[in-house]
Amino acid sequence: MTIPTITLNNGVAMPQLGLGTARVEDEEVRRIVGTALGLGYRLIDSAAKYENELGVGQGIVDAVVPREELFITSKLRGRDQGFASTKAALAQTLDQLGLDHVDLYLIHWPLPRVDNYVESWRAMQDLLAEGLTRAIGVSNFLPEHLDRLAAETTIVPAVNQIELHPQLPQREQIADNTRRGIVTESWSPLANAGALLKDPVLAEIGERHGRSPVQVVLAWHLRQGLVVIPKASQEERLRANLDVFDIELTAQDVAQIDALETGVRVGGQDPSTHEEF
Secondary structure, three states: OOOOEEEOOOOOEEEOEEEEOOOOOHHHHHHHHHHHHHHOOOEEEOOHHHOOHHHHHHHHHHHOOOHHHOEEEEEEOHHHOOHHHHHHHHHHHHHHHOOOOEOEEEEOOOOOOOOOHHHHHHHHHHHHHOOOEOOEEEEOOOHHHHHHHHHHOOOOOOEEEEEOEOOEOOHHHHHHHHHHOOEEEEEOOOHHHOHHHHOHHHHHHHHHHOOOHHHHHHHHHHHOOOEEOOOOOOHHHHHHHHOOOOOOOOHHHHHHHHOOOOOOOOOOOOOOOOOOO
16 A cells, blocks of 8 residues: 655655544554554654553554654644753653654644743754654644744744544635645544534445545545544554545535535634643
């Protein structure tokens, strides 16, 4: 299985589809990561906040995949924002993962009330220069947060990872990211596998293509040039999530999926106010 890549603004190639690992404990995530890498996944999305980086690292060891083939992401948690603490946080993440560098390091949330994300970004620019990460980016940043980084720092984020799915298509944020040269990555791409996947519109489109509603939604993400990181725990579902690159959605399909927009966030997490430490 060869997964297409997207070239980031610093020339680094990032797989377009990977594995999300939120809300999975160490032992289980070790099994899932090892299985996924054995099936051909190369992008693994983790975060200090998930408190399972040790398990992710063990899964990487179990899979025995050459390090240069992997693309490992982690994220700076809110309580570690700040210049010195950001550097210490990545050191701890690398220790947990058992790696000497990550491929992408993100600020997990902007936390505008705390107002430490600019200092954190300055530290991340240093970490990039030191080779402790191959690319740096942000998660859940709005245009106003990106404007501050542009005004007060020197490096444009390579990625902005945001909640994005048919119910919350984030068209304006995608356009803003694209204007800046930032790749958009979708978290919760299946809307937490809730009511969205039971919508008869997706079932109908799936029947036309001989695929499941999940595969249809993933194809919708890919068609837009987004990076997508669905979660799965069973081998059958992990395989199915990879079997999407030949789905050719029609304009009618896309229009029907776009019509599912509600504007509702699955957890109500508004980046302008949400705090996660």
